Amino acid sequence: MDDVRRKKLEEQTRYEPAEVEGRIFAEWVEGGYFHPQAEGPPEENLSVAIPPPNVTGALHMGHALNGSMQDALVRMNRMRGRNTLWTLGTDHAGIATQAVVEKMLAAEGATRQELGREAFVERVWAWKEEYGSRIVEQYKRLGASCDYESERFTLDEGYVRAVYRVFKRLYDKGYIYRDHYMVNWDPGSHSAISDLEVESREVEDTLYSIDYPVEGSDRVLTVATVRPETMLADTAVAVNPGDERYADLVGKHCVLPLVGRRLPIVADEHVDPEFGTGALKITPGHDPNDFEIGRKHGLEEIGVIGPDGRMNEGAGERFAGLPAAEAQEAVVAALREEGRLRDEEPYVHSVPFSERSGARIEPLISLQWFCRMDELAAPAIEVVERDEVRIAPERWKRVYLDWMREIRPWCISRQLWWGHRIPVWYCDACEETYVAEQPPERCGACDGPLRQEEDVLDTWFSSALWPFATLGWPDETPELRAFYPTSFLTTAREILFLWVARMVMMGLEFPGDVPFRDVYVHSVIQARDGRRMSKSLGTGVDPLEEIDRHGADALRFGLLAMSSTQDVRFSDAKVQQGADLANKLWNASRLILLNVKFEQNQSRRVPNKARQDRVPAAAVEDRWLLSRLEATIGSVTAKLEEYDFAHATQEIYAFIWSELCDWYLEIVKPRLYDREEDVSATLLLALERVLGLLHPIMPFVTEEIWSHHPSRQGHLAVHAFPEPDGSLRDPEAEAEVRLGIELTRRLRAWRDLVEAPAASVLPARAEGIEPREFVGRLARFEFERNGGDPIAAVGPVKILASTEIDAEAVAARLEARREELRSEVRRAEGKLANERFVERAPAEVVEEERRKLERYRAELEELAE
RNA sequence: GGGCGCAUAGCUCAGUUGGGAGAGCGCCAGCUCGACAAGCUGGAGGUCACAGGUUCGAGCCCUGUUGCGCCCACCA
Numbered sequence: 001m002d003d004v005r006r007k008k009l010e011e012q013t014r015y016e017p018a019e020v021e022g023r024i025f026a027e028w029v030e031g032g033y034f035h036p037q038a039e040g041p042p043e044e045n046l047s048v049a050i051p052p053p054n055v056t057g058a059l060h061m062g063h064a065l066n067g068s069m070q071d072a073l074v075r076m077n078r079m080r081g082r083n084t085l086w087t088l089g090t091d092h093a094g095i096a097t098q099a100v101v102e103k104m105l106a107a108e109g110a111t112r113q114e115l116g117r118e119a120f121v122e123r124v125w126a127w128k129e130e131y132g133s134r135i136v137e138q139y140k141r142l143g144a145s146c147d148y149e150s151e152r153f154t155l156d157e158g159y160v161r162a163v164y165r166v167f168k169r170l171y172d173k174g175y176i177y178r179d180h181y182m183v184n185w186d187p188g189s190h191s192a193i194s195d196l197e198v199e200s201r202e203v204e205d206t207l208y209s210i211d212y213p214v215e216g217s218d219r220v221l222t223v224a225t226v227r228p229e230t231m232l233a234d235t236a237v238a239v240n241p242g243d244e245r246y247a248d249l250v251g252k253h254c255v256l257p258l259v260g261r262r263l264p265i266v267a268d269e270h271v272d273p274e275f276g277t278g279a280l281k282i283t284p285g286h287d288p289n290d291f292e293i294g295r296k297h298g299l300e301e302i303g304v305i306g307p308d309g310r311m312n313e314g315a316g317e318r319f320a321g322l323p324a325a326e327a328q329e330a331v332v333a334a335l336r337e338e339g340r341l342r343d344e345e346p347y348v349h350s351v352p353f354s355e356r357s358g359a360r361i362e363p364l365i366s367l368q369w370f371c372r373m374d375e376l377a378a379p380a381i382e383v384v385e386r387d388e389v390r391i392a393p394e395r396w397k398r399v400y401l402d403w404m405r406e407i408r409p410w411c412i413s414r415q416l417w418w419g420h421r422i423p424v425w426y427c428d429a430c431e432e433t434y435v436a437e438q439p440p441e442r443c444g445a446c447d448g449p450l451r452q453e454e455d456v457l458d459t460w461f462s463s464a465l466w467p468f469a470t471l472g473w474p475d476e477t478p479e480l481r482a483f484y485p486t487s488f489l490t491t492a493r494e495i496l497f498l499w500v501a502r503m504v505m506m507g508l509e510f511p512g513d514v515p516f517r518d519v520y521v522h523s524v525i526q527a528r529d530g531r532r533m534s535k536s537l538g539t540g541v542d543p544l545e546e547i548d549r550h551g552a553d554a555l556r557f558g559l560l561a562m563s564s565t566q567d568v569r570f571s572d573a574k575v576q577q578g579a580d581l582a583n584k585l586w587n588a589s590r591l592i593l594l595n596v597k598f599e600q601n602q603s604r605r606v607p608n609k610a611r612q613d614r615v616p617a618a619a620v621e622d623r624w625l626l627s628r629l630e631a632t633i634g635s636v637t638a639k640l641e642e643y644d645f646a647h648a649t650q651e652i653y654a655f656i657w658s659e660l661c662d663w664y665l666e667i668v669k670p671r672l673y674d675r676e677e678d679v680s681a682t683l684l685l686a687l688e689r690v691l692g693l694l695h696p697i698m699p700f701v702t703e704e705i706w707s708h709h710p711s712r713q714g715h716l717a718v719h720a721f722p723e724p725d726g727s728l729r730d731p732e733a734e735a736e737v738r739l740g741i742e743l744t745r746r747l748r749a750w751r752d753l754v755e756a757p758a759a760s761v762l763p764a765r766a767e768g769i770e771p772r773e774f775v776g777r778l779a780r781f782e783f784e785r786n787g788g789d790p791i792a793a794v795g796p797v798k799i800l801a802s803t804e805i806d807a808e809a810v811a812a813r814l815e816a817r818r819e820e821l822r823s824e825v826r827r828a829e830g831k832l833a834n835e836r837f838v839e840r841a842p843a844e845v846v847e848e849e850r851r852k853l854e855r856y857r858a859e860l861e862e863l864a865e
Numbered sequence: 866g867g868g869c870g871c872a873u874a875g876c877u878c879a880g881u882u883g884g885g886a887g888a889g890c891g892c893c894a895g896c897u898c899g900a901c902a903a904g905c906u907g908g909a910g911g912u913c914a915c916a917g918g919u920u921c922g923a924g925c926c927c928u929g930u931u932g933c934g935c936c937c938a939c940c941a
Contacts (some may be wrong), residue, residue, distance in 0.1 A: 272940055289939040571877050573890040587901035752907040760898050836921040845884055
């Protein structure tokens with residue numbers, strides 16, 4: 001060790017993540033450790049495709065948690081020698097990105113329409129080049145070991161080819177089609193959106209009851225609606241076929257107030273006779289249900305509200321041009337004037353809103369592209385049923401399957417400019433349509449000019465191809481051969497349908513295999529107060545601030561420790577715990593590295609009685625430590641493999657803090673200061689294995705400490721992960737040291753109870769056992785062969801009279817313990833007196849109870865006055 | 866309307882197949898012990914939401930109730 005580095009170890013009593021992290025990360029990247037060769041079969045390799053963050057995005061806690069999980073598993077497998085790829089990239093995020101750039105334009109007083117499509121798209125690209133890598137840089141801060149050398153983007157050249165290939169093939173199979181259909185129109189983003197991008201919220205509206213006169217009669221049908229302005233588009237009135245009140249009216253007509261249109265009265269099961277009057281106005285142009293009913297009965301479809309949210313010509317001169325909300329007031333006023341408004345009352349109901357823009361959805365009929373899902377879903381259902389794609393926790397498997405079995409056509413076209421422009425060309429002259437991966441020159445039929453479809457594809461259409469498009473599909477690339485299918489996906493449940501399900505369908509349809517073997521659905525980290533973390537609520541916790549404050553390792557540890565299968569509140573204490581652990585490990589390492597005896601040729605020595613060629617004379621505590629570490633490695637590794645990060649972190653924390661630092665280091669300090677060989681070998685080996693085990697979770701501090709370890713050859717990031725080594729297990733050593741620890745604890749507790757001065761060394765005599773040396777040292781007792789009368793007993797240890805101890809405190813303590821024991825004896829006796837317990841409980845449980853009773857009685861006797 | 870999840874220490878959460886309730890933080894008391902005061906040692910603190918049931922025995926299994934959260938769904 002050179003002097004400068006040694007000096008650093010000696011002087012730096014606190015671990016400083018800020019000083020370490022940037023430097024270490026640069027070393028990893030320089031080492032090229034994160035960029036694998038495309039070799040070997042996928043089942044031997046490990047690959048993960050990062051859920052691509054939006055280019056507009058900033059790293060939030062969800063990314064940080066997800067990234068911590070993936071990185072833990074990726075790093076563990078890389079260290080195990082698997083050829084490991086973690087694909088990185090970003091998503092063009094159509095609506096979000098377009099909105100950001102439009103906002104910039106607005107600040108300049110411009111609009112995208114003024115700019116024109118081509119110039120606007122150029123502006124977005126320019127924006128992307130400048131700001132789009134922000135989130136990638138933020139992943140680096142987290143320590144994520146992604147392959148930064150081959151970053152992908154859903155709009156890069158190769159990716160577009162994949163998207164067009166998929167579109168063309170699905171079109172040729174007849175799955176993709178164009179239709180006039182009811183869609184969720186988002187007036188905010190000015191585009192259609194899919195069902196999955198709609199959320200419903202409770203809204204208080206007014207329910208209006210309107211009288212529709214029946215033609216040729218003085219009867220009226222009273223219908224109820226919260227959106228009276230849509231009555232202008234009514235084309236029927238429906239009643240339930242079983243409703244006797246209206247049986248005679250079915251087949252007759254109503255007259256639509258204000259408009260005068262004749263509306264057929266139809267019978268349809270959908271109508272609930274219990275609701276209102278049992279008569280339902282039918283507006284196929286502006287209500288999804290009515291649309292269905294309308295198609296069933298062949299009703300006319302009239303649109304009165306346009307994509308701009310204003311009434312169109314169909315609404316009639318009186319209302320055309322008004323925004324829908326104003327039109328509503330005008331229609332109500334007009335109805336009131338005509339005496340058709342029977343009633344109005346407050347009404348709370350759920351209303352669809354756009355998740356993208358927050359605007360209230362305007363259902364309307366428009367010409368859009370759709371993708372039929374039934375055929376794609378069928379195999380995607382099977383692979384999950386057969387666990388070829390395993391979804392954990394189990395309950396999400398059912399959620400996935402339930403949704404897939406009810407899947408409906410997907411509206412894939414968006415009225416945006418930023419995205420994959422749909423690869424369809426129209427000939428206006430002869431009405432031919434061309435779908436192609438490459439733009440056709442001219443119309444093949446009439447040689448006329450072609451015009452490309454204006455719409456772009458839903459962003460999720462391209463995201464669905466992520467696991468294979470990033471690997472070069474549709475080409476048969478070496479990357480695709482080596483890394484597809486990917487190994488696992490960790491994700492938040494909110495994109496289970498939006499993204500995960502669609503990847504499974506597309507993976508099976510195109511490369512022909514599942515996109516990943518495991519899906520782990522992790523918890524959502526809520527704000528500290530239990531609300532959702534959200535920018536608009538101001539409840540977000542910024543991961544980068546946490547990294548600045550506590551270090552990336554601390555944040556990673558904290559997030560993994562607080563993760564769960566259920567939602568959890570963000571816990572500052574867990575992040576702090578991570579920071580404390582990094583500091584603890586740093587200081588323990590200083591103690592070790594500055595005191596061990598080390599020579600090059602003994603670096604791999606393993607003290608263990610089972611390894612006669614090594615150090616047969618190793619002390620029992622050395623064997624205890626290595627055995628405990630071995631158990632911890634096995635358990636932590638298993639937990640990481642089953643995505644149980646919370647318990648993995650807790651176990652490794654407990655091992656380092658309690659067993660390594662609180663016990664082993666304290667026990668061996670005298671030997672360590674003597675630079676004793678066995679203890680040095682034990683500590684160097686243990687430290688190496690601990691650093692390896694913890695590295696996937698806390699990569700920076702472990703790498704930094706490793707840089708001071710005398711056995712170091714190369715970076716820890718590519719050092720061997722500690723493999724299970726059964727020869728290090730030593731149950732006898734574990735049992736023996738455990739007894740010593742127990743005794744030390746009881747003796748310390750006894751001292752505290754009788755308020756013995758902290759620095760005093762008390763006289764004692766051990767009977768029937770020979771306590772290990774450390775017991776007396778750590779508990780501050782001097783064991784004597786003879787000595788005077790005992791004044792108290794702690795297990796096999798008799799404590800002797802001493803001027804340091806208050807006799808009254810001892811007496812009180814003894815009486816308290818006797819009372820405790822008497823109570824335990826009563827409890828055990830009662831239990832054993834219960835014949836049904838003795839008869840029916842398993843023999844070993846009863847036997848255990850008897851043993852306890854004996855123990856309590858023996859101790860009570862020992863303490864008898 | 867359907868489905869799922871959650872109620873355990875002051876706080877945030879663990880509790881695997883039923884067999885004397887745990888962690889971290891916080892709190893109390895004591896410690897400048899040659900790594901770490903972001904430390905060390907000891908301690909207090911819980912009718913496991915409520916009510917029934919099954920069982921020799923229930924935080925855990927069953928039924929119901931209450932409260933909170935999430936997802937799905939076309940009742941105007």
